[in-house]
Structure formats: C-alpha cells, structure tokens
Amino acid sequence: MAEGVYDVIVIGSGVMGSSTAYSLAKKGKKTLILEQFPVLHSRGSSHGLSRITRLAYGVQHYTDKMVDAFKMLAELERETGTELLINCGTLSIGPENDEFLRDVEKALTNVGAAVDVLTHEQLRRRYPMLSYPHNYVGLLDHKGGLLKADCILRALQTVFRQRGGEIRDCEPVTAIHPGSTVTVTTSKGTYRAASVVVAVGSWADKMLRPLGLSLPVKIQRVTVCYCKELHPGSHSAQQLPCFIEHSGSPPYDIWGLPSYEYPGYAKIALHTGPEISPDTRDQPDGKWVTDRVTAYVKEHFPGLESTPSITEQCIYTMTPDEDFIIDYHPQHHNIIVAAGFSGHGFKLAPVVGEAVSDMATGRVPKYDMKPFMITRFKTEASQ
Structure with a gap:
C-alpha cells in the first residue's frame, strides 16, 4: 500500500x-x-482542445479577476514556451439596449479594456458570415479569444x-x-x-x-456541435471571433468558436443540457439540444451547414x-x-x-x- x-x-x-x-x-x-x-x-x-476566454463579463468581479487570469496565463506561456491563447477576440451579440450588453460594456470600461461597440450595420459589414435581426448589435472584446484547453x-x-x-x-x-x-x-x-x-x-x-x-448542484451534459463551412476558411480565427449570445429565443445562452479543433468546422453549443449523472453521461437523451443548435445555425450562420457533422459531450456542474x-x-x-x-x-x-x-x-x-x-x-x- x-x-x-x-x-x-x-x-x-x-x-x-x-x-x-x-x-x-x-x-x-x-x-x-x-x-x-x-x-x-x-x-x-x-478535456478538449478549446475554450472561450474573455474579459467581457456582465458581472464586474469576474471581469476584474479575468484581468489577473490573462496575466497568469501569459506567465504560464513564458514558463513552458507554449502558445496557450489564440487572440481572435470575443464578440457579445444581442438586441439594442440588452441588459447583458450594457453590463459587459460597463465592466470592460471600468478596467480600461479595448472594446468595439458595433451597430447592426457595422456588425454586418465586419462579420458577413453572421445574420442577425436589424435591432441586434455587438461588443467586441479585443482581449478575448480561444484557449488551447x-x-x-x-x-x-x-x-x-x-x-x-x-x-x-x-x-x-x-x-x-x-x-x-x-x-x-x-x-x-x-x-x-x-x-x-x-x-x-x-x-x-x-x-x-x-x-x-x-x-445544491445540478449536473448537465452539454453537447458541443461542429458545423462545416460552406466556403473553406470563412470561419477561421482570422475571420470570426469567439461569440456569445445571452438573448436567444427560446431563452438559451449560446456560444461558439471559430474553426480550430476540426479544420473547416466551427464550434457551437448551448449553455445548457439535460440533467444527468456524471457516471452515465453518454446516454443519448438530448436531441432537443442539437435540434436547437441546428435551428440557430440555419438562422444566424448562413455560411455553415446547419446540421452538425460532429458532436461531442462535456459536463457542466451548475449552481443555482x-x-x-x-x-x-x-x-x-x-x-x-x-x-x-x-x-x-x-x-x-x-x-x-x-x-x-x-x-x-x-x-x-x-x-x-x-x-x-x-x-x-x-x-x-x-x-
């Protein structure tokens, strides 16, 4: 022993x-x-190859902590001589006067972060691969990007x-x-x-x-979807930032990353999923999740095949x-x-x-x- x-x-x-x-x-x-x-x-x-990172939180104390998190990550990069962040930015999307976007802009301003406030027309011109209603705007957090998890x-x-x-x-x-x-x-x-x-x-x-x-935690299985580009390279990290929308309809938060893990496939997922046991997480009972992602991609990402070609599972441990x-x-x-x-x-x-x-x-x-x-x-x- x-x-x-x-x-x-x-x-x-x-x-x-x-x-x-x-x-x-x-x-x-x-x-x-x-x-x-x-x-x-x-x-x-x-597990997995990628995660979103961002200063762009709607809660100030998280943005404050992220200032230090970026510095600590840079130190780890220096210690190991390894690139750990692809700095493609993180785009928060939502309707004009959206409370989350207002809180994000305030938090970023309070830490002196670089942020672009994009009107609908600016959003459309800068990111032609996105299609959102005329009342939608965006906030680009320049510090954000893709973590090599x-x-x-x-x-x-x-x-x-x-x-x-x-x-x-x-x-x-x-x-x-x-x-x-x-x-x-x-x-x-x-x-x-x-x-x-x-x-x-x-x-x-x-x-x-x-x-x-x-x-008081709930365990959720999150199905991560990968949707194929219709035009190769159109959703790369050079073209598309990471993104988050907190105002989806139905009211599901949704997030995504540019093509990285599987070249030619963007990564998109709901911030929710069926409640499970971590020991039996692979039981297939979350088709409503992939159906929702498919509908979302069809509506807002016309440059992607709407039906996911690849799906993978992750676990969230959610507090109330x-x-x-x-x-x-x-x-x-x-x-x-x-x-x-x-x-x-x-x-x-x-x-x-x-x-x-x-x-x-x-x-x-x-x-x-x-x-x-x-x-x-x-x-x-x-x-």
Missing part, C-alpha cells in the same frame, strides 16, 4: 485541481494530486511536476478522514496532509456527502446562481471545496488556483471570496 505525507493533497486533476496544485508547487509546498481516471481524461469538464492542462501539470509535484492517476479516493491532519484513503493507498482540496467537478457532491456537506463554490468545509477548515463552475470556470482557473492555494496554506486570498461562499445556499451543513 502506498503511503505519503504532504503539505496539501489536491483531489482532481482537471483544470481547477491542476491550477491549484501548480500554484502550491510554486509556493514550495509538497503537493499530491489524486485522480480517479488517467490524467487528461475526457470524463469531466476540462488541453495545452493549458499539460502546461500546468508539467510545471507542477518540474517543481516536485506528484500525480497519482487511476487511483479513486474511497474516503476522506478529517482531523488536524487529513487522511485520504484511495484504492491503492493512504495519504496524509495538513489540508485537502476537493476539486472533483461533477463528483463533488458525491464525495462531500460522507463529510456532512450536500451541495451560476456562481462558483470556493470555500472551506463548514466543519473542517482544512478541507477546501472548489466546485460548481457552471460552464464558465475554465478561463478563470489561474485565479481560482491562486486563491485556493492561499486558502489551503493559511493565507487570505487577495480576492473577494464572498460570492463563492457555501453559506449563500441553504445546505445541510449551513442550517
């Missing part, structure tokens, strides 16, 4: 766990990552290992025993640490229930307010929970990792963590 004593044990090797472990290793902490699947697996929320995970784990970090994969955690020193039991051994970080994505509620904590859960366990202060990233966490992983690593080592994070506290919910542990 394997045994070991560490400063911090991080459970979960997705982008949040890896970013936290990376920050801990850079602080000189002896850190272990435990992962139930092989590293870089495709069973959770962090798999490259980011590899980069985080590479630096973590270079700084002495240890990763044990294919080793499911079977029990967490609280105490002044936390003991973690796995399928292969027992490990101890001064603190433990639970960053297991959609498995968080299942892992925390034996510790008396129930999180779509804000994250980053907090100490209510009864065990040396167990830190990082969960519920609600489909928009990947881009903020550098900031989350820095904050969680501070919490795990007795430091006070530089960020306001109140929006992420467990006590905002009426959970079993907070009653």
